[in-house]
Amino acid sequence: MNYDQWKLASPSGPELVSPCCGSDYTDTFDEDRFEIYTCDYCKEEFDEPIVDYEYRARIEDDRADERMDDERLGL
Secondary structure (H helix, E strand, C coil), rough: CHHHHHHHHHCCCCCEECCCCCCCCEEEEEECCCCCEEECCCCCCEEEEEHHHHHHHHHEEEHHHHHHHHHHCCC
């Protein structure tokens, strides 16, 4: 693919990641045909994956809360 084709190509969609640590995940079906998601990194099971930018926003919010707590406690 040359540069012009690359520029005109539609962007790939957002990437889905595990909500626990933002890693890739594996989805499987159990005997009742329910979908089970398992994080590839920490092996934690979760209900459904989230979009990568939502995971990053969640991490930024958590860090901001921690900074505010540190300031409030004078650390």
